[in-house]
Amino acid sequence: MPGLDYTSYVANVAEMAVVSVDDASFQAIIPMMLNYAELRIYRDLDLMNTSTAITGLDYVLQPQNRKLSFPMTLPNGKGSIVVSEQINLILPAGQSDPDSGTAYRQPLLPTTKEFLDAVYGSSLAANTGVPKYYAPFNENLFFVGPAPDDTYYVEVVATFRPNTLSESNSTTFLSEYFPDLLVMASMIYISAYQRNFGRQSDDPQMAQSYESQYQSLLKGATVEEARKKYEAAAWSSQGPAVVAQPTRG
Numbered sequence: 383m384p385g386l387d388y389t390s391y392v393a394n395v396a397e398m399a400v401v402s403v404d405d406a407s408f409q410a411i412i413p414m415m416l417n418y419a420e421l422r423i424y425r426d427l428d429l430m431n432t433s434t435a436i437t438g439l440d441y442v443l444q445p446q447n448r449k450l451s452f453p454m455t456l457p458n459g460k461g462s463i464v465v466s467e468q469i470n471l472i473l474p475a476g477q478s479d480p481d482s483g484t485a486y487r488q489p490l491l492p493t494t495k496e497f498l499d500a501v502y503g504s505s506l507a508a509n510t511g512v513p514k515y516y517a518p519f520n521e522n523l524f525f526v527g528p529a530p531d532d533t534y535y536v537e538v539v540a541t542f543r544p545n546t547l548s549e550s551n552s553t554t555f556l557s558e559y560f561p562d563l564l565v566m567a568s569m570i571y572i573s574a575y576q577r578n579f580g581r582q583s584d585d586p587q588m589a590q591s592y593e594s595q596y597q598s599l600l601k602g603a604t605v606e607e608a609r610k611k612y613e614a615a616a617w618s619s620q621g622p623a624v625v626a627q628p629t630r631g
Contacts, residue, residue, distance in 0.1 A: 427600070491516070
């Protein structure tokens, strides 16, 4: 499968931008260019590759404390959590590994902080129990209800943001599987850097042309990701049928 590592990515973008790879100004904007390109793709595509389930000693509820807080950096150091999609209570109390053979998962139900405050607003021992609900307060702080009556570990199912492509991180999922999107998004950024998006002088259509090409590539990538998650035509793994009558969708 054709893909790019950091060196070939830089070479490709430099060639398209008609600039020397060793140009100091070009080298200076590479981190910002990658940041723009990668963040845009990750936000446009809800990639299955950026889903994970995390457990560990840091993911714990303490007795009579309704607050659940955990690190945003993945335990393996390969990225940071951006969306906490699901929280599973690991039962029985004190078990930290849901796959140990003696434990199991019990999903907490998402609700609002107002509901928790009204129904489970007290953390007194008499009002504690096995948590059933949770509500987000900020990126890594959640409230649960009722407040735990024991020590409970949790499993966090989340979308994470992988570490960016760099000399020390020479390949990423995007550079290997979506190299065309990565380069095209980078060219949108570098076009703005070289020409500005709206100037009437120079080449005002340059950035818009790369934007159009990026949108074309994005359509195909979006369908492919939907197929992986069985969210394509008729909630299947099949792509849209162009010639089938009637269509599956």
